[in-house]
Amino acid sequence: MLETLKNAWKMADLRAKLLYTGMILLLFRIGAAIPVPFLKPDILKTYISGDNNWLGYIDLLSGGAFSNSTLFALGISPYITASIVIQLLAVAIPALEQLAKEGEEGRKILNKYTRYCTVALGLLQSVAYYFLMRNYGALTYTEGPAMYFSAVVIITSFLAGSMLVMWMGEQIDNKGIGNGISMILFAGIVSRASSMVNTVITELYLAINGIMKYWFIVPFTLVLFLAAIVFIVIMTNAERRIPVQYAQRVVGRKMYGGQSTHIPIKVNMSGVLPVIFASSILSIPSTIAGFMNVDPDGIMGKILSVIRYDHWVYAVLYFFLIMAFNYFYISIQYNPMEIANNLRKNNGTIPGIRPGKPTAEFIARVVSKVTVVGGIFLAIIAIGPILLSQLMGINISLGGTSIIIVVGVALDTVRQLESQMMMRHYKGFLE
The missing domain is CATH 1.10.3370.10 (SecY subunit domain)
Incomplete structure (x- = not known):
């Protein structure tokens, strides 16, 4: 993998694609740090760290943006759901199935429908998240005219952030390396690596201080983690x-x-x-x-x-x-x-x-x-x-989903780099 990246970096066009992809992912992480006004992220973090693990999954897909109540709290979820809906409809509706078979022009029209569906689902999820945060007491204003103004700001910010993430994913598809959706998920999960390391360090500290359960859990988890990576690589190839x-x-x-x-x-x-x-x-x-x-x-x-x-x-x-x-x-x-x-x-x-x-x-x-x-x-x-x-x-x-996304995206990206380098070294029939 490192050798492939090194060789790709030597080629000007692939280097430009790598830099462009890195710039988009950097913008994604910056947007995930911009807070949405009128929210109390500390209260939401309390619920996420509790037993509501589905909130942890939402936070995983957004790269921690949801728990911090930032601009990209919705992450790429609306776009993923919209893609599922359009692909299912393309099988059930003959007109959409015909578009899928019409090549590049048909795919452009389907992508346009996917964007429209993303806007609708993004609005639905933005409203749902607003009421969710109101139920958890994570709003600054809960009554009076300020409540309505803050609701508009929060919902609009979530929706705009979701549309921006969708645009970033499409830009990676068009001008960068790898699948846009997968790369953004990859960046979000990798950004949380520090919290995972802190968890392991905490468990090691508990083991050192004599809690016998952790003497077994820590090494077993690390071995399982490495075995899962090897298994994913073997099965992917x-x-x-x-x-x-x-x-x-x-x-x-x-x-x-x-x-x-x-x-x-x-x-x-x-x-x-x-x-x-x-x-x-x-x-x-x-x-x-x-x-x-x-x-x-x-x-x-x-x-x-x-x-x-x-x-x-x-x-x-x-x-x-x-x-x-x-x-x-x-x-x-x-x-x-x-x-x-x-x-x-x-x-x-x-x-x-x-x-x-x-x-x-x-x-x-x-x-x-x-x-x-x-x-x-x-x-x-x-x-x-x-x-x-x-x-x-x-x-x-949540570990299995995280590992398979990270390893799968890494292998797919390296495979795309290798195929593009092979195309550039192919001499063709005229030489």
Whole structure:
């Protein structure tokens, strides 16, 4: 990884992209430090540090901006949710499905719809966060004309910050390196590394002072952390190779084909997006609850009591949503029939499989099996810390999501750098 970054830095155009991406992420961290007026962040931090772990997840996605009541408190969440909605509608509505197949122009129109949906969801979440903070007593003004003015300022600031984060993500996609959404999440999580280090130091101090539980927890957590990173790297680079044989053909006086190759199918084709999407969906009930005072003994209160990061019901829902989004994302990115048609046009066949529909069915079966393995891999990393939190009595429920996002984004960024460097070193057919 370091060697790839070093080589990329030597190329002027890649260096410009790296610097541009770094500048956008720096602006994101600056915006995450600009406080929104008329709020009391200390009160909100008290609730986040308590048992309301879904608030901790919101704070994780925003890089600590939510707990500090800053301009980017919503983070990239509205844009993620809007992307999910538009992708689901593109499967259900024929007109949107046709746009998705029209290439670059169709994608531009879908991106425009995604922005409109982001504005609507950002406004909804801004209002929800305002009522949430009012219920927690985190507002400076709660009555009189000042209350209405402060409400407009707070909601407008949250919405404007969300739109700015969306713009930053799109700028990284267009002019920088990596996926914009993932890079912003990466920056937010990495920015909280100091608090994680402080937690480890605190546990070490407790271990030194004779609390026997921490003599086991601290080394076990560190070993588990390193094992998770190794596991993610191995599974991210793993692939299932389908052998392909190209028939020989004569064109003029030259003979083409006859070579053997393979179709690589990545085990983790969808990256970290299923984890991000599943986490966003599970945070919706708690976000809606921000509109109202929830009775702990009522239906909504009981639902929220089980949709928590440290509850087994949440882990089960998390597992099924990760599997569902993994299947969905791969189904819209991978078309077995198109691959089979391309093979037939180029006189390529899979040994033992007839061309055409049988080839497409074979590829679909292989992709389906690989998708199951990839989904289980993502679920193990995301849900494992939740189960360990239940067994060990410590709060590491957010660790799996953080690790898979950070490692996945780092590997994806290095892969993009390597592919771009390979393109610049490719001599082509004219030399």
